[in-house]
Amino acid sequence: MTAPEPATAAPPETVQPETVLNERGLSRQLSSVQQTMMALGGAIGTGMFLLVGLAVQIAGPAIIVSYVIVAGISLLMGRALTDLSVAHPTAGAFGVYADLYLSPLAGYAVRVSYWAMEVIATGGQLVAASIYMHFWFPSVPAPVWIASFAAVLLFANSRAVGRLGAVESWLVMIKLVAIAAFIAIALVFVFGAAGRPAIGLHNLTAGGFAPFGAAGIGLGCCFVLYSFIGIEIVGVTSGEAADPARTIPKAVRRLVFGLSALYLVTVTLLAAVVPWQQLGVAKSPFVTALTSLGIPAAAGVMNFVVLSAALSSANANLYLISRTLFSLARAGYAPRALGDVNARNTPVKALLASGGWLSAAAVVAAVWPDTAYEKLVAVSLFGALFVWLTIFVTHIAFRRPRRPIGSYVGAASIVAILVGTRWVPGLGATLLAGAVWLALVVLGYFGSGRRLKQRSSIAA
Numbered sequence: 001m002t003a004p005e006p007a008t009a010a011p012p013e014t015v016q017p018e019t020v021l022n023e024r025g026l027s028r029q030l031s032s033v034q035q036t037m038m039a040l041g042g043a044i045g046t047g048m049f050l051l052v053g054l055a056v057q058i059a060g061p062a063i064i065v066s067y068v069i070v071a072g073i074s075l076l077m078g079r080a081l082t083d084l085s086v087a088h089p090t091a092g093a094f095g096v097y098a099d100l101y102l103s104p105l106a107g108y109a110v111r112v113s114y115w116a117m118e119v120i121a122t123g124g125q126l127v128a129a130s131i132y133m134h135f136w137f138p139s140v141p142a143p144v145w146i147a148s149f150a151a152v153l154l155f156a157n158s159r160a161v162g163r164l165g166a167v168e169s170w171l172v173m174i175k176l177v178a179i180a181a182f183i184a185i186a187l188v189f190v191f192g193a194a195g196r197p198a199i200g201l202h203n204l205t206a207g208g209f210a211p212f213g214a215a216g217i218g219l220g221c222c223f224v225l226y227s228f229i230g231i232e233i234v235g236v237t238s239g240e241a242a243d244p245a246r247t248i249p250k251a252v253r254r255l256v257f258g259l260s261a262l263y264l265v266t267v268t269l270l271a272a273v274v275p276w277q278q279l280g281v282a283k284s285p286f287v288t289a290l291t292s293l294g295i296p297a298a299a300g301v302m303n304f305v306v307l308s309a310a311l312s313s314a315n316a317n318l319y320l321i322s323r324t325l326f327s328l329a330r331a332g333y334a335p336r337a338l339g340d341v342n343a344r345n346t347p348v349k350a351l352l353a354s355g356g357w358l359s360a361a362a363v364v365a366a367v368w369p370d371t372a373y374e375k376l377v378a379v380s381l382f383g384a385l386f387v388w389l390t391i392f393v394t395h396i397a398f399r400r401p402r403r404p405i406g407s408y409v410g411a412a413s414i415v416a417i418l419v420g421t422r423w424v425p426g427l428g429a430t431l432l433a434g435a436v437w438l439a440l441v442v443l444g445y446f447g448s449g450r451r452l453k454q455r456s457s458i459a460a
Contacts, residue, residue: 095107109445113387116383116437120379122321126146127361130146143362143365185293203275218416234255270286321354325353
């Protein structure tokens with residue numbers, strides 16, 4: 001496999017396309033560290049702390065191999081997005097790039113799909129948060145927690161982006177410290193220390209390392225990829241990066257390699273300390289693991305951590321959806337007022353318009369209390385896969401007539417995972433929801449104000 005060509009930075013004096021210039025007005029306050037933390041905040045959430053319980057039911061301990069495969073796909077996507085973001089740093093990111101190098105319809109479709117996907121995914125994070133709160137307050141209905149957390153996060157996102165980046169950095173640090181603590185505790189039990197007998201790696205092979213074979217590993221990638229969704233936020237933060245040509249490549253490298261290593265070590269130890277058959281989504285697998293090790297107090301602490309992880313991801317997602325809707329408004333695909341920024345250079349109108357849709361998560365949790373999280377994951381997964389596929393295809397067009405082999409491989413892998421969702425329990429609605437959604441997107445594009453304006457201009 002040949003690596004994609006080095007990204008070409010666009011110097012400050014370079015004249016950018018009108019599509020990029022339309023998105024001026026946001027503050028460039030995010031440092032490389034804050035960009036990385038924002039992306040980690042979006043990625044390290046329920047995909048790791050809750051969804052792994054479903055993933056391991058598909059592949060068994062061999063889910064570790066699924067993580068290796070998806071880590072490779074993520075690296076390819078990160079390189080492609082870096083190439084594009086350094087050339088055109090803008091909040092619209094891959095939506096703007098698709099508009100420039102594929103077609104206006106593609107640009108519209110990926111931005112609207114990403115916005116909808118992140119709204120649904122944010123709802124899923126809030127549903128997960130309500131599951132975690134059930135650990136302490138079993139009698140309080142889930143919709144109460146969802147509404148409360150949504151209000152707090154909307155307020156946090158209305159602040160200046162520099163302050164939001166700082167808050168998110170601290171929330172991510174809580175997650176990283178907790179994961180490090182879990183790794184330390186798990187290592188003590190797996191290899192033995194301080195007089196404790198070693199559990200060993202027996203649980204990784206009991207019943208077979210890959211009880212469902214290669215098919216299980218492949219299908220496991222469908223769930224695992226959801227754990228990596230969020231790293232594309234680096235492209236979105238390029239619109240508010242202090243020095244895009246320098247910070248974006250650094251942020252992507254830190255993110256993809258760090259996240260991959262973190263997932264692989266943590267999931268391996270998780271599968272080692274508790275039999276994979278005992279994992280699920282009734283509560284966090286990490287809480288299950290610590291409880292099984294006889295550390296109930298640590299389980300309570302870990303439940304607080306996974307709660308903060310879900311809220312951190314929801315917080316980062318709200319940043320994403322507000323900037324995506326802002327980009328759509330500036331491009332003429334949404335009401336013009338949604339492209340306004342306040343005195344802090346924050347698109348509050350786009351934030352509030354997006355946040356209003358989170359009420360749907362409370363409805364889903366009320367109607368399907370036992371399967372709300374899985375339903376939201378199944379629907380939002382299509383949007384995530386569609387966005388990654390579009391990034392790869394856009395990069396191929398961007399590098400034409402060269403052949404970025406990595407992006408061809410990445411695109412083929414995403415298509416395979418998308419098709420594979422048809423056979424994954426819990427994800428049966430992904431393809432159907434995707435087909436219906438794309439049909440609605442096409443209708444929305446041809447009925448959008450910008451499209452009508454273009455027709456009028458041509459007629460004149």
